[in-house]
Amino acid sequence: MFFKRKNINSEYQDKVLSSESIVQVESDTQKTANSSESVQGSNPIERKLREAEAKNREIDEARRQLEQELATKHYYHQRLLETMDLALLSSLEKGRAKKDLHDAVVQLMSEDQTHALSAEGRKRIIKQIEDEVFGLGPLEPLLCDTSVSDILVNGPKSVYVERRGKLERTPYTFLDDRHLRNIIDRIVSRVGRRIDESSPMVDARLEDGSRVNAIIPPLALDGPSLSIRRFAVDKLTMDNLLNFNSISEPMARFVEAAVQGELNILISGGTGSGKTTTLNIFSGFIPKEDRIVTIEDSAELQLQQPHVVRLETRPANLEGKGEITQRDLVKNSLRMRPDRIVLGEVRGSEAVDMLAAMNTGHDGSLATIHANTPRDALSRVENMFSMAGWNIPTKNLRAQIASAIHLVVQMERQEDGKRRMVSVTEINGMEGDVITMSEIFKFQRQGIDEDGNVVGFYTATGVIPQCYDALSKRGLTLPHEIFNETHH
Numbered sequence: 001m002f003f004k005r006k007n008i009n010s011e012y013q014d015k016v017l018s019s020e021s022i023v024q025v026e027s028d029t030q031k032t033a034n035s036s037e038s039v040q041g042s043n044p045i046e047r048k049l050r051e052a053e054a055k056n057r058e059i060d061e062a063r064r065q066l067e068q069e070l071a072t073k074h075y076y077h078q079r080l081l082e083t084m085d086l087a088l089l090s091s092l093e094k095g096r097a098k099k100d101l102h103d104a105v106v107q108l109m110s111e112d113q114t115h116a117l118s119a120e121g122r123k124r125i126i127k128q129i130e131d132e133v134f135g136l137g138p139l140e141p142l143l144c145d146t147s148v149s150d151i152l153v154n155g156p157k158s159v160y161v162e163r164r165g166k167l168e169r170t171p172y173t174f175l176d177d178r179h180l181r182n183i184i185d186r187i188v189s190r191v192g193r194r195i196d197e198s199s200p201m202v203d204a205r206l207e208d209g210s211r212v213n214a215i216i217p218p219l220a221l222d223g224p225s226l227s228i229r230r231f232a233v234d235k236l237t238m239d240n241l242l243n244f245n246s247i248s249e250p251m252a253r254f255v256e257a258a259v260q261g262e263l264n265i266l267i268s269g270g271t272g273s274g275k276t277t278t279l280n281i282f283s284g285f286i287p288k289e290d291r292i293v294t295i296e297d298s299a300e301l302q303l304q305q306p307h308v309v310r311l312e313t314r315p316a317n318l319e320g321k322g323e324i325t326q327r328d329l330v331k332n333s334l335r336m337r338p339d340r341i342v343l344g345e346v347r348g349s350e351a352v353d354m355l356a357a358m359n360t361g362h363d364g365s366l367a368t369i370h371a372n373t374p375r376d377a378l379s380r381v382e383n384m385f386s387m388a389g390w391n392i393p394t395k396n397l398r399a400q401i402a403s404a405i406h407l408v409v410q411m412e413r414q415e416d417g418k419r420r421m422v423s424v425t426e427i428n429g430m431e432g433d434v435i436t437m438s439e440i441f442k443f444q445r446q447g448i449d450e451d452g453n454v455v456g457f458y459t460a461t462g463v464i465p466q467c468y469d470a471l472s473k474r475g476l477t478l479p480h481e482i483f484n485e486t487h488h
Helices: 010-028 035-039 044-083 094-111 119-134 137-143 177-190 238-243 249-260 275-283 326-333 350-359 374-387 394-404 468-473
Strands: 148-154 159-163 166-169 201-205 211-215 225-229 265-269 292-296 308-312 340-343 366-370 407-413 419-431 434-448 454-460
Touching: 044 094, 044 119, 094 119, 119 137, 137 148, 137 159, 137 177, 177 201, 177 211, 177 225, 238 249, 238 275, 249 265, 249 275, 249 407, 249 419, 249 434, 249 454, 265 275, 265 374, 275 366, 275 407, 292 326, 308 326, 326 340, 326 350, 340 350, 350 374, 350 394, 366 374, 374 394, 374 407, 374 419, 374 434, 394 419, 394 434
Parallel strands: 265 366, 265 407, 292 308, 292 340, 340 366
Antiparallel strands: 148 159, 148 225, 159 166, 201 211, 211 225, 407 419, 419 434, 434 454
C-alpha cells in the first residue's frame, strides 16, 4: 500500500486514511452514505489501511525498545573495546572467538551494573554485541530471516525489507551515520573493494553471495545508503516456479528442451523481476559434461554442474588502473574452450563479443538484459553496438542479432509482488530491415481481484516454433498439444 511506505506521524495519517476511505465509499455509493458510515464500513481498501496503521504502531513500539537496547549495547561495546583487544579474536577459530567474547561481555556486565537489564535483555544485548563484532550489527536478524528478499537501508534510522514482493518498514536502526559506515566498510573490504569520498559508490557481495550496493555522502544526501539483494540459500528449481504459478507446465517443458537443445536464450525483465533466478534455473538444464564459463560483475550464480569456471569483473584501483570489464572477460572466455557461456547481465560493449560468440559456434549461451518487452531487449542489444563504437549498417547489425539469439524470455514483477514469465518469444529472422519475432507462450492478464492479486492465465499462442524440428532431431521431441491455444 502507498501509505505503508510513508513515514508520517499517526495523527496526520489518521486524517489521510479516513479521508481516503470516505472518498472511496462515497464514489462507490454515488455519495449516498455519509462520512461516519463509511469509516465503519467493510470496504477492502479501508480494511487494509486500518491494518497498515496498526502495523505501523507495532513497529514504532518495537523500534523504541530496540533503540533503548542499542544505546545499552553501544555502552558495553565501548567498555569492551577499552578492556579487550578485539583484533586478537580475529586470529582465533570462530567458535573459540565467540566463546571468549561471550565470557568477556558476561564478566563486564556483572562488574558494571549501571544499566538495569532482565535476564532476557542481557541475552539480547550479548547477541547484539556478537553481531557487531563478528557480523553486520543490526542487519544480522534480517539476514537470518529467510522470508526477506531485499534489505534497504536509507540512512541510519530507516531500514526497509521486501517480503513476498512487498516493501515493509522494520524497527531496526543504526546508532548514527558512523555506525552504518563501519558496517558498509566491513562488507566492501572483505571482497577487496573500497568506498570513500573519491569513490562513493560500490558494488560488492556478502559471504553467502548476496548482492550489495552502497552509496555514501556527498552523493547520498540523507546519510549512507545500503541495498542488499538476498541470495537464496535454497536453490530454486523449475518445480518451485510451477508451484509459485510463475510459469505454466508447457512453458517449462519448452524452455527445458531449448536449453538442452543449445538455443541461445536472452532473459529480459525489469529490476527485481527474477532474471538472475530464472538464469540459475535454466542453467540447471545444461548437461553435466559441458564446460561452462560464467561472467558476472558480482558473482552470484549458483551453478550445480561439476565443470564450471567463474569469472568476475574488477574495478579500477586508486590510480584508476587495472580495471577488467565484462568485455575483457568475454574475449578471454573464448580462449578457454567453453561449451556454454553464461553472462550475468549484458549492459554495454560486451554485447558485441557475446553476439560474435553466439554466431561462431558457442551455442547454448545464456544471458540476462534489462528491458520491458522482448522487442525492447533486441533494441537494447542494438544500442550496445553503438556504445561500443561500431558503425555498421542497421540491416547488417539486425541480421547478426537475429541469427545469434533464438529465444527471448520475458520476466515481470507485477503489482501483487509475484514474478511471472509473461512471454516466450522466438526470433524468426529478417523481413526487410525488421527482425521478425513470434510469441510462443504468454501470460494473458485479465485484471485484478479485490485482494489486489493479478488475475490471468498462461497460454500458448498456437504457433509451432521454428526450432521445433531442430529440437526433434536432437531427440528433444515435444508433443504438439503444448502449443495449442488455451481459452478461458
